Amino acid sequence: MLNPADKDFEALLLDHLPAEVLRPVEPRYAEEPRGYFKGLIGLLALPRTVEEVSTLIRCANAARVGVIPYGGGTGLVAGQVIPDGPAPMVLSLERMNAVREVYADENVLVAEAGVILADVQAAADAADRLFPLSLAAEGSARIGGNLATNAGGTGVLRYGNTRDLCLGLEAVLPDGQIWHGLTRLRKNNTGYDLRNLLIGAEGTLGVITAAAFKLFAQSEQTGTALLIVPSPRAALELLSLGRSQLGEAISAFELMNRQGFDFLTEVLPHVRQPFATPPEWCVLIELGLNGGLDAAEAMERLLVAALEAGLVTDGLIAQNAQQAADFWAVREQLPEANRIIGAVSSHDISVPLRALPDFIEAGAKRIADLGDFRINCFGHLGDGNLHYNVFPAKGKSRDAYSNQRDQVQRSVHDLVHEVGGSFSAEHGVGRLKVGELERYGDPAKLSAMRAIKAALDPRGIMNPGAVLRMGAS
Amino acid sequence: MLNPADKDFEALLLDHLPAEVLRPVEPRYAEEPRGYFKGLIGLLALPRTVEEVSTLIRCANAARVGVIPYGGGTGLVAGQVIPDGPAPMVLSLERMNAVREVYADENVLVAEAGVILADVQAAADAADRLFPLSLAAEGSARIGGNLATNAGGTGVLRYGNTRDLCLGLEAVLPDGQIWHGLTRLRKNNTGYDLRNLLIGAEGTLGVITAAAFKLFAQSEQTGTALLIVPSPRAALELLSLGRSQLGEAISAFELMNRQGFDFLTEVLPHVRQPFATPPEWCVLIELGLNGGLDAAEAMERLLVAALEAGLVTDGLIAQNAQQAADFWAVREQLPEANRIIGAVSSHDISVPLRALPDFIEAGAKRIADLGDFRINCFGHLGDGNLHYNVFPAKGKSRDAYSNQRDQVQRSVHDLVHEVGGSFSAEHGVGRLKVGELERYGDPAKLSAMRAIKAALDPRGIMNPGAVLRMGAS
Structure with a gap:
């Protein structure tokens, strides 16, 4: 079992380190953005050099004290907070900022x-x-x-x-x-x-x-467009077409759904919306070009081919930097709109590209079977990475669904797993998804992970409880 | 200690696997391309499925028999042959070829x-x-x-x-x-x-x-050129210039030295040489373009700017596929010419790009101090990866230098290490460079590697003796 980062441990540290490495604990280090977890903190250390980090870790290892490495605190899976057990030392890297x-x-x-x-x-x-x-x-x-x-x-x-x-x-x-x-x-x-x-x-x-x-x-020229597509499948074919025309020059390819536009209208009316009538599906595409290629021409060429192939029904090509920024603002405000609406359950998932269109259809059916929900499905389509977020029906509060949260998540993650996808595309496991990793992770990989963790950190001091639930050592 | 893959082990395997998974041992599996090592083989297994591989490994683990996973046998660091100790099972993947x-x-x-x-x-x-x-x-x-x-x-x-x-x-x-x-x-x-x-x-x-x-x-168009540069430093600046003009479109950037051309003349006279007088330094550059860019125009634009900046003194742009193939043939025949000449010591090294020009100068001096050698220094310049091969003086045989081989290698690898480079850029460690890894490797990394190896393979059956020298378990 681990020991708390208490007065005794503080005394040990002060035998080896200057006092200014330690700071009084501040509550903000115990919080994570979504507020699901509240952390315990015994000591707060702010080292300035790798040698100070080394001394801190050496002492923590000797004293069997848990350590949370702390960055900007923006992680979404509670990797940065320990809600129970012996209070750890939070080791913030903020002073190593050169x-x-x-x-x-x-x-x-x-x-x-x-x-x-x-x-x-x-x-x-x-x-x-x-x-x-x-x-x-x-x-x-x-x-x-x-x-x-x-x-x-x-x-x-x-x-x-x-x-x-x-x-x-x-x-x-x-x-x-x-x-x-x-x-x-x-x-x-x-x-x-x-x-x-x-x-x-x-x-x-x-x-x-x-x-x-x-x-x-850096790209010599960039081009940005919002293209209305008849379906996610068409969006994927548009990506394929774009790649065959432009190789690696497509630098962003983001899918958005009507529900996202409706949320913006509902809670962030100041965001300038590009379409008078929000499309069911659209993609934000960005090109970054070198070699003397003209962005407007390249985008025009792509749009013409896509219209001919029926992959795009209409679209807006940004005519200047302000318009491009406006298009991006729509995409970037979606998480804030989601936050205000309040999701019953959010999912950071990825699926193989080929499985993506069917996944979106099947997901909507499964969620509809569970009750009256709204789904905002958007994200990094080119990576197969969807932020698949499930919300209360209009006029209802997320609290009304609190007993369905687990069911919704299970339903989404089961479907993701069935099609060979991942329950965590880009946010990680942290503490929020330890159970999901145990449920969906490959047993051989999990056993290798446990062996590696035990070999490199036999006392289990590093971010205890994150990613893996280890037995008491 | 490990046990040999002997008759008893064969009997164990035949209890769990069909007989056709095993094949009579063939000598070619005991050889590696440079002939430095000759391997021992107890049994040869050619599984057809991952399940058969699993059974083979499970049995080897139970019986403490060493296993060499075997691919095409083309590795250059003897990762595929065990020269001494209990004879291992060679597990060739050649039948899993779908x-x-x-x-x-x-x-x-x-x-x-x-x-x-x-x-x-x-x-x-x-x-x-x-x-x-x-x-x-x-x-x-x-x-x-x-x-x-x-x-x-x-x-x-x-x-x-x-x-x-x-x-x-x-x-x-x-x-x-x-x-x-x-x-x-x-x-x-x-x-x-x-x-x-x-x-x-x-x-x-x-x-x-x-x-x-x-x-x-795939690239819509490719362009290939051989450009004469005044120095390796100019070659690096040419790469920088090319990237600012063309972004990721530079798909190869290979450095060649006069010594390489001289070797070709000496031992492979049928190879068509592009220059009447071999240049001291030249680069083979290849562009792969999309988006409607014209390869000839792009190459011309780069060449003009490079000539103006003094980074290139002369050059040949391939006018057709045959010429491009001829340029590549020169580059691709260098290893064969080297093989025929016979190196005293070959080095697959990488150094930070900024350190590369000085490294080439300093290396030549150190080698000259050791005696009368020829150096063929060529390779993947854009990656900082040089094949830095040291040869006998003209008319002498490598055997005359056999007592200097270690000294040459030490001298080159020491210099590489001093400038923050790697003694194995792309070939790996195998058995040939286990000592180099122990000498130059970071101690913390080595200790983590040993811990990982012991954790995942506690009986030490997997390719024993490659990469790491482990104590007897």
Whole structure:
């Protein structure tokens, strides 16, 4: 069993570290955005160097005290809060917030874990490069948390998930050892892929303190359009058509549903809506072009071919940056509208592209069988990643459905599982989905995960209770 | 200690498997391309299904018999041969050679581990898609081996290493459990990244039996050129310029040195040489374009800008497919010329791009200090990956240098290490570089690797002696 991060542990830390590494506990570190969980905190540590992180972890390991690595606190699966058990030490990386170096000629940037995602983007931009990770919480999420959760977002279609953007890591392992793996190399086949093991492990196998990232050329021109499609199936065919015309140049492909527009009208009427009558389905498409290609021409060419093929019935091509921003604002305000309406159950799922149209139809039927709900199904269509959120019927409150929440979630996740999908596409497991992982996870993989966790963190101090439920050691 | 794959073990296997899974041992499975190692083989197993692989591994684990997963046998670091100790079971995947499915609309292909790389490429091509992994041994290397070694090659610059192309795996873990992880999902954050742990583990953590791969749009047009550059530094600036003009469209960027052309003249005179006088340095550049871009125009534009900037002094743009093939033939015949000349020591290294020009200079000096050698330094410049091969002076034989081999290798690898590079960029560790990994590897990473190996394969049956030297368990 673990011990609490109490006065004795504080005394141990102060034997090895300057007092300013510790700070009085603040309640905001005990909260997570959706308010499902409220965390316990024994001590709050704000180290400034990897050596201080190492000392903190070494002490925690010696004293068997649980540690929560803490980034921007924006995670949606309660990976950052421990609701019960011995109070842990929260180890926030916020003071390790330097962009250590930008190697523009190598297309590489090295940042500490506490840098806010938007600041990483800005540092790349200042060097005339693109750091393509982009997501709603980018103004407060920290890059270490993005790595720990392998964050996704709108750029995955073209540039991959966070793990795909990372070349090397500096990290502290559960025994306090520092792994100096901050390589900028594109090719390095020298042993097991510890980098990818730590990425996505949600702080359960160590603390990431810095990372080397890939940068990319900025696009010379971008083009943005909102295209009305007759069905999700047509949207997928439109993506295929776009790729055959433009290769990798499609940098975003987001699906939106009429329900989302209706929610905006209902609770965020100030958001400028592009269509007089909201379409049943539409896609927001963005092109990023180089090589002298003209964005307007490329978009026009795609639109003409799509109209001819019946994949698009109508559409709006942004004529300037303001219009493009307006289109994106619609997409980006959907989560806020959802939050205000209040979901009975939200699902961050992915399914194989081919299964997606049938999934949307079958899902609607299953939910209708359960009662009177509204579904806002939208998201990163090109990745097969849907935010499939189920809401009360109009005029009803989510509280009226509280006894159906589990049933709705089970119904959606069962269907996802049946078609070979994932119950967590981009948010991770955290504490919210530990049960889902046990239910739907592959048994061989789960047993390998437990063996790895026990081998690297035999005392179970790293983010205890997240991802895996381990037996008492 | 392990037991040999002997008659008793054969009897055990025949209790659980049909006799046709076993085959008489053939000597070719005991050989590796460079002939440094000669392997021992107790039994040869050729399973046809993942279930048969599982039974073989389960029996090997029970009997403590070592297993070598065997692909095409083309690996260059002796990962596929055990030269001493109890004779292992060689488990060749060659009968699991089906492309299970091509999902062209999803840009996904699912292949069994025994499919030859060129056949994966062909299956993608038949569906009008690109599978971009490309390397010299593609006609005989099997995709399972490519995964196990995280193979690189010429396409890494644009499309990444083998791990970057893989979406999901089916594999048998060291205890015989089957991991059904053959997902086609682009986003799936449900626990530790077992996929990337097995990729690059060189068969020491399990046997990969099938994989789902990403496909890409084929290029509408390709352009190929051989450009003479004044220096490696200019070559890197040319790459930077090309990327700012063309984004991701540069699909190959290979450096060649005068020494390579001289070797071709010396031992492969039939290879058509593009330049009357071989240049000191040149790059082979390939563009793959979509969106209606004209390859000739794009190449011309790049060449003009490069000439103006002094990054290129002269060059040849391929005017047709035959010329492009001729340019590539020069690059692709370099390894064969090297083989005939006979290297004193070959090095598959990578260094940070910024360090590369100085590395080439400093390396030449260090080698000159050791004696009279010729250096053929060429390779995947855009990845910082050089094949840095050291040869006897003209007219001398490699045997005359046999007592200097270790010194040359140490000298090169020390310099690589000093500049933050890797002693194995794309070939892996195998048995040839176990000592190098112990010497240059990060201690924290090595200790984590040992812990993972012990946790997943406590009896040490999987490819024993490769990658890590473990104590007797």
